[in-house]
Amino acid sequence: MSPPEKTITVRYFAVFREHAGIGEETLSLSVATAKDVFERTRLRHGSSEPNGHCKVAINDEMADWSSPVNDGDTVLLFPPVAGG
């Protein structure tokens, strides 16, 4: 049984934002975890990068890919970081 549809705001950064052509969008998604959001939006952010190389935050808190997402959450998808 698929998870119920939730309204999720997804924010894209750096290369993901460039590929998506937008910084954020609000979607109705049948998802349970942060990884589900990454996979469901993979074509939008144009990536075949494994999620393990990327990072995720939910509502401005760093999160794990297994973290649950709830209706109304904002999920931030971070491509591989390169500070310094």
Added chain:
Amino acid sequence: MIEVSTDAIDAGKLKAELLHPGAGGFCSFEGWVRNENDGRSVRRLEYEAYEPLVIAEGKKVLAEARQRFPYLAARCVHRTGLLEVGDLAVWVGVASAHREEAFKACRYIIDEIKVRLPIWKKEHYTNGDSGWVNCERCAEHRQD
């Protein structure tokens, strides 16, 4: 204290802010924009950061460093925006009672910043191409 800045970093000013009567040692790291990477000639770099989480995660890094290598004061500033070759991209400074803690805390902070903070670097090459660092596979779907 950690911050993100669109303005040039003033290392002298930052160092002066770390002066502490109990400090017997000070160590700093400066990350500069280099003119090449992986054999490609780099003209400039473009840094992007998600500031709320750079600050939140950066504070955790500084707290971890202090717990491991007790220091008296530490500061970090990371640039965003377009930077030219030779520009200062990141500055870390640590003042401590003895040199050991200053060296080790400074190393810990810059190493963790590079792998944990939501900061991205786009290289602009002299031939007009550009590319995001550490993101070789990010565009594969687009090329299909």
